[in-house]
Amino acid sequence: MVHAAPLAPPRPPSRAAPLVKRLFGSPLNAILTVLVIWALWSAAAPLVKWAILDAVLLPVEPAACRDAQGACWSFVVAKSGQILFGIYPIEERWRPMLVSAALLILLGYSLRPAAWRPRLAAIWALVLPTTLILMFGGFAGLSYVATTMWGGLPVTLLLTVTAIGGAFPLSVLLALGRRSDLPAIRILSTLFIELTRALPLLSILFIASILLPLLVPEWLLPDKFFRAMVALLLFAAAYLAEVVRGGLQAVPAGQTEAADALGLGYWKTQRHVILPQALAVVIPSLTNTVIVMIKNTSLVLVVGLFDLISSGKAALADPEWSSPAMETYLFIAAIYFGLCFGFGRFAAALERQTRIDA
Amino acid sequence: MTGQALAPPRVPRAPIAWKTVAAQSAAVALVAALLALVVVTTISNLQLRSIPTGFAFLGDRAGFKIADTVIAFSPDASYLRAIAVGVGNTLLLSLLVCLAATLVGVPLGVARLSSNPLVAGLAAVWVEAVRNTPPVLLLIFLYAVWSQAMPIGGAKEVLPGVLASIRGIAVPKLLVGFPAGGLALALAASLLAPVLAAAAARRAARPGRRRPPYAPAALAAVALAWIAAAALGGWTLEIPHAVGDDLVGGARLTPEFATVVFGLSLYTAGFIAEIVRSGIQAVPRGQWEAGRALGMTEGQILRRVIAPQTLRVILPPLTSQYINTVKNSTLAIAIGYSEFMTVMGTVINRTNQPLEGTLIIVAVYMAINLTLAAFLDLLNRRVQPERR
Amino acid sequence: MTPSTQPADRPAVELAGLHKWYGDYHALRGVDLSVAPGERIVICGPSGSGKSTLIRCINQLERHQAGVVRVDGEEASADPRRLQAIRRKAGMVFQGFNLFPHLTVLQNCTLAPLQSGAATAAEAEATALALLARVRVADQVHKHPGQLSGGQQQRVAIARALCMKPEIMLFDEPTSALDPEMVKEVLDTMIELARDGMTMLAVTHEMGFARQVADRVIFMDEGQILEAAPPEDFFARPQHERTRAFLGQLLH
Numbered sequence: 001m002v003h004a005a006p007l008a009p010p011r012p013p014s015r016a017a018p019l020v021k022r023l024f025g026s027p028l029n030a031i032l033t034v035l036v037i038w039a040l041w042s043a044a045a046p047l048v049k050w051a052i053l054d055a056v057l058l059p060v061e062p063a064a065c066r067d068a069q070g071a072c073w074s075f076v077v078a079k080s081g082q083i084l085f086g087i088y089p090i091e092e093r094w095r096p097m098l099v100s101a102a103l104l105i106l107l108g109y110s111l112r113p114a115a116w117r118p119r120l121a122a123i124w125a126l127v128l129p130t131t132l133i134l135m136f137g138g139f140a141g142l143s144y145v146a147t148t149m150w151g152g153l154p155v156t157l158l159l160t161v162t163a164i165g166g167a168f169p170l171s172v173l174l175a176l177g178r179r180s181d182l183p184a185i186r187i188l189s190t191l192f193i194e195l196t197r198a199l200p201l202l203s204i205l206f207i208a209s210i211l212l213p214l215l216v217p218e219w220l221l222p223d224k225f226f227r228a229m230v231a232l233l234l235f236a237a238a239y240l241a242e243v244v245r246g247g248l249q250a251v252p253a254g255q256t257e258a259a260d261a262l263g264l265g266y267w268k269t270q271r272h273v274i275l276p277q278a279l280a281v282v283i284p285s286l287t288n289t290v291i292v293m294i295k296n297t298s299l300v301l302v303v304g305l306f307d308l309i310s311s312g313k314a315a316l317a318d319p320e321w322s323s324p325a326m327e328t329y330l331f332i333a334a335i336y337f338g339l340c341f342g343f344g345r346f347a348a349a350l351e352r353q354t355r356i357d358a
Numbered sequence: 359m360t361g362q363a364l365a366p367p368r369v370p371r372a373p374i375a376w377k378t379v380a381a382q383s384a385a386v387a388l389v390a391a392l393l394a395l396v397v398v399t400t401i402s403n404l405q406l407r408s409i410p411t412g413f414a415f416l417g418d419r420a421g422f423k424i425a426d427t428v429i430a431f432s433p434d435a436s437y438l439r440a441i442a443v444g445v446g447n448t449l450l451l452s453l454l455v456c457l458a459a460t461l462v463g464v465p466l467g468v469a470r471l472s473s474n475p476l477v478a479g480l481a482a483v484w485v486e487a488v489r490n491t492p493p494v495l496l497l498i499f500l501y502a503v504w505s506q507a508m509p510i511g512g513a514k515e516v517l518p519g520v521l522a523s524i525r526g527i528a529v530p531k532l533l534v535g536f537p538a539g540g541l542a543l544a545l546a547a548s549l550l551a552p553v554l555a556a557a558a559a560r561r562a563a564r565p566g567r568r569r570p571p572y573a574p575a576a577l578a579a580v581a582l583a584w585i586a587a588a589a590l591g592g593w594t595l596e597i598p599h600a601v602g603d604d605l606v607g608g609a610r611l612t613p614e615f616a617t618v619v620f621g622l623s624l625y626t627a628g629f630i631a632e633i634v635r636s637g638i639q640a641v642p643r644g645q646w647e648a649g650r651a652l653g654m655t656e657g658q659i660l661r662r663v664i665a666p667q668t669l670r671v672i673l674p675p676l677t678s679q680y681i682n683t684v685k686n687s688t689l690a691i692a693i694g695y696s697e698f699m700t701v702m703g704t705v706i707n708r709t710n711q712p713l714e715g716t717l718i719i720v721a722v723y724m725a726i727n728l729t730l731a732a733f734l735d736l737l738n739r740r741v742q743p744e745r746r
Numbered sequence: 747m748t749p750s751t752q753p754a755d756r757p758a759v760e761l762a763g764l765h766k767w768y769g770d771y772h773a774l775r776g777v778d779l780s781v782a783p784g785e786r787i788v789i790c791g792p793s794g795s796g797k798s799t800l801i802r803c804i805n806q807l808e809r810h811q812a813g814v815v816r817v818d819g820e821e822a823s824a825d826p827r828r829l830q831a832i833r834r835k836a837g838m839v840f841q842g843f844n845l846f847p848h849l850t851v852l853q854n855c856t857l858a859p860l861q862s863g864a865a866t867a868a869e870a871e872a873t874a875l876a877l878l879a880r881v882r883v884a885d886q887v888h889k890h891p892g893q894l895s896g897g898q899q900q901r902v903a904i905a906r907a908l909c910m911k912p913e914i915m916l917f918d919e920p921t922s923a924l925d926p927e928m929v930k931e932v933l934d935t936m937i938e939l940a941r942d943g944m945t946m947l948a949v950t951h952e953m954g955f956a957r958q959v960a961d962r963v964i965f966m967d968e969g970q971i972l973e974a975a976p977p978e979d980f981f982a983r984p985q986h987e988r989t990r991a992f993l994g995q996l997l998h
Contacts, residue, residue, distance in 0.1 A: 006772035184382035200685035298492035325502035340490035648844035652858035653833040
C-alpha cells in the first residue's frame with residue numbers, strides 16, 4: 001500500500017451560513033431569536049435614545065443638564081475627580097493617583113507563581129506602609145491629609161490590598177491549623193473560620209465600628225479607616241483560609257510521604273513542597289477572592305467611609321447640579337466593572353501562560 | 359498454625375510528646391491572654407462611660423416605627439418584638455430571593471450553553487455584569503431608577519391589576535372566608551396527605567424499582583382540600599386603585615422591599631446560572647457518547663442521563679449560594695429596608711448597649727446558618743450516589 | 747446473544763474512501779474496509795494511528811468529511827433518523843465504561859430500549875436480566891455502578907449495548923482501563939460473544955484475544971490501513987516494515 005501524504009481539509013461552507021443556521025436552524029432557535037431581537041429593540045431603543053442621542057456632554061455646566069432630555073454626562077465629567085478621589089485636596093491628587101497605580105501593579109505582579117519568593121513578602125512589607133505614609137503626608141513638604149478626607153478609588157484599593165496582604169499569612173496559618181493533628185490548634189482555627197464565615201460582612205463591619213472602641217484601648221485603633229481595615233482583614237483571612245485549605249487537600253498524600261522519607265521536618269515540608277503546589281492549584285480561587293474583596297469594600301459606605309459609591313452620593317448632593325443619579329451610578333459601575341473584569345482577564349491570561357510553561 | 363490471623367500485641371503507651379503539648383498550651387495561652395486583655399479593657403470602658411449591661415432592655419418600649427412588618431408592630435411594642443420583626447423580614451426576603459433567583463437562574467444557566475448565539479450571548483452579558491458589580495451598587499441604582507421612573511403624583515399600571523407609584527407596588531389580593539370547620543379540615547388534609555402518600559409509596563416499593571412518585575398525588579389532594587374549603591367559604595379579589603400616588607386596596611409592597619427583592623434576585627440569578635452551567639459541563643462527555651451510542655435522542659439524553667447527574671454536582675455550591683443570599687440580605691440597609699441588621703442598628707443606638715447587641719446579632723446569624731446548613735446537608739446526602 | 751441475522755451477501759460494515767479531519771489534522775486518510783456478517787475484526791496500531799477514530803466513525807460519534815460509511819446497508823448522513831437507525835444496529839463498548847452512575851445496573855440496561863420504544867417495560871426487563879445473567883452479574887442487578895469492580899462494570903456495559911439487539915458490536919479498547927486480573931473476565935465475555943456469531947470490530951492490544959477469535963487482524967498507522975490478514979498470517983509473516991516494528995514492541 002502506498003503511504004498517503006496528508007491532504008488539506010475540504011473547504012468549509014461560507015462564513016455567513018453557520019451563523020444564520022445557528023440563529024434560525026431549528027424552530028426553537030428561530031422563535032428565541034425573534035423574541036430576543038424584539039426584547040432588545042424595545043429595551044435598547046429608548047436606552048440608546050436616553051444615553052447617547054439626547055444626551056448632553058458639553059458644555060460642562062449645570063445649566064446644560066437642567067435642560068437636557070437625555071443623560072447628563074457633563075455632570076460625570078465635571079465630578080469625575082471627586083468621585084474617583086473624594087475630597088482629597090485637588091493639588092495633592094497626584095498622591096492618591098500614584099498610590100492607586102502602585103497597588104494595582106502590586107496585585108498583578110504578586111499573582112504570578114514565578115514571583116513567589118521570600119523577596120515578595122519584603123516587597124509587600126515595603127510597599128503597603130509606603131502607600132499609607134504617602135496618603136497621610138505631613139513630612140518633606142507634603143501636606144498632611146487625615147483619613148476623613150480620603151475617598152474613592154484609593155480607598156477601595158487600599159482597603160482591598162491591605163486586607164488581602166495582611167490576611168494571606170494569617171490564612172495560611174489558619175488553613176494549616178485546621179488540618180493540624182493537634183486538637184487545640186485545630187479547634188481554635190475551625191472556630192475562627194466558621195464563626196467569621198457565618199456572619200455577613202456588613203455585620204462584621206458594624207460590630208467592628210461599634211464594639212472595637214469598647215474592647216480595645218483607644219490608642220490602638222484611633223480611626224474609622226483602620227477599624228474597617230481590621231474587619232475586612234479578618235473577614236478575608238477566614239475566606240482565604242478555606243481557599244488555601246482546598247489547595248492543600250488537592251496535593252496528593254504521597255508528597256508528604258516523600259518529604260518524610262527524605263527527612264524534611266513539618267515546616268520545611270510545608271514551605272518547600274506542599275504550599276507551592278497548593279497555592280498554584282488555587283490561583284483561580286485566589287483571584288476570585290480578590291475580585292470579591294474589591295466588591296466587598298463597597299460596603300464601607302454603611303459605616304461612614306468614603307469609597308467610590310459614597311463619593312458619588314456626596315457629589316450628587318451638590319446643590320448647583322440637578323442630581324443625575326443614574327448617570328453617576330452607571331459611571332461608578334463602569335469603574336468597578338473595569339477593575340474586576342480587567343483583573344479577572346489578567347488572571348486568566350496568567351493562568352494560561354502558567355499552564356503552558358509548566 | 360501457620361497463616362492464621364492473630365490478635366495484635368499489647369503496645370505500651372507512647373511517651374508524651376512534650377513539644378506538641380507545649381505548642382498547644384502556648385496557642386491556648388495566647389488566645390486566653392488576648393481574651394483577658396479584651397475583657398479587662400471592656401469592663402473598664404463600660405464603667406467609664408456608665409453603659410448599662412444585661413438583657414433587661416429587651417422588655418422596654420421600642421419607641422420607633424418599622425415600615426415593613428410580617429407581624430403586627432407598633433412603637434409601643436417591646437424591643438424584643440422589634441428584633442423578631444427584623445428577623446422575620448430577613449427570612450422572608452431571603453426566601454423570596456432564593457425562589458426567584460433559582461427560577462430565573464436555572465434556565466439562564468442552560469441558556470448560556472445554547473447553540474443560539476444571541477441567547478447565549480445575552481445570558482453571558484447578564485452573568486458577567488452581575489459578577490463584576492457590587493450588589494449594593496445594583497440596589498442603590500435600582501432604587502434611583504425607581505424614583506426617576508415613577509410618575510409624579512400618580513400611579514402606573516405595569517401589569518393588569520398591578521399598580522406602581524412612588525409609594526410602592528400594589529398587587530391584587532385574594533380574600534378567602536373559610537367556614538368554621540373548613541380551615542381545620544384543610545390544614546389536617548395538608549398534614550396528613552403527604553404522610554399517608556409517603557407510607558403508601560414505601561409499601562409499594564420493591565428492590566430495584568424506583569419508588570412510585572407520591573408527590574403529585576399528595577399535592578393534588580392538598581390543593582383540592584384548600585379549593586374545596588375556599589369554595590365553601592366564598593372568596594373576593596381585592597383589586598387596588600390609585601388615589602393620587604397613594605395606593606388603596608390589594609397587597610402593598612414598599613418600594614424598598616420591591617427593590618431589594620428584584621435587585622438581589624437579578625444578582626443571585628447570575629451566580630446560580632454559573633453554577634448550573636458548570637454543573638452541566640462537569641458531567642463527563644462519555645455520558646453523552648454512551649447515550650448517543652445507544653441510539654437515544656439529544657433530548658432524551660439530557661433529561662434522563664445528564665440532568666440527574668447535574669443535580670448532584672450543583673447541589674453543594676447551590677446551597678452555599680443560598681446561605682450567601684441570607685448574608686446578602688443585610689445590603690437592604692443601604693436603601694432603608696428594615697431587615698434584621700437595620701433594626702439591630704436602631705436598637706443598639708437607642709439602648710446604647712453594643713455588647714449585648716453584638717451577642718444577639720451573632721447568635722441569630724449563627725442560628726440561621728446552622729439550621730440552613732444542616733437542612734441543606736441532609737438534602738445533599740439524599741441526592742449523592744451510594745459508593746462502594 | 748443471537749447470531750447475526752443479516753443476509754449473507756450484504757456487508758455488515760462498509761467503509762469506502764473514508765477521510766476524517768480534525769481541523770487541519772488529517773486523521774483518516776482514505777480507509778476502505780468491508781466487514782462480512784459474523785466476521786470478527788481486531789484493529790491494532792500505535793497511538794494516534796486513527797483506530798479509535800475509525801470505530802467512532804462507524805456509529806457516527808465522529809462525523810467523516812469525505813467517503814462513505816454504511817452499516818448493514820444503511821448509509822450514514824446528517825439525517826437524525828438515519829443516525830439513530832445506525833446507532834441501533836451498532837452497539838458500542840467504551841474504554842471508560844460510561845455507565846450511568848445515577849441508575850442501577852438493571853436500569854442502565856433498560857433505559858435505551860424503553861426510550862426508543864423498541865420494547866415494553868416487561869420485555870426490556872426480561873431481556874436485560876437474561877443478558878446480565880449471561881455476562882455473570884446477575885446478583886448485582888439492583889446495585890449502582892459505583893458499587894461494582896471495573897471488570898463487573900465493563901461486563902455490564904457489554905450487556906447494556908446488547909440489550910439494544912445490535913447487528914454489530916464495536917469495542918474501543920475495552921480492557922485498557924482495567925486492572926490485569928479483571929482483563930480476563932471481560933475478554934472471556936467477548937470471546938463467548940464472538941463464538942455465538944456476533945459481528946465484531948475491536949480496537950485492542952490484547953493479541954492473545956486476536957489469535958483466538960479474530961478472522962482478520964488489521965494494522966493501522968497514520969490514518970491508513972497498512973495490513974489486513976488472518977491472525978496466522980498476520981503474526982507469522984507481517985508484510986510491512988512498520989507492522990513488524992509494532993509487533994516487536996508489543997510482544998516484548
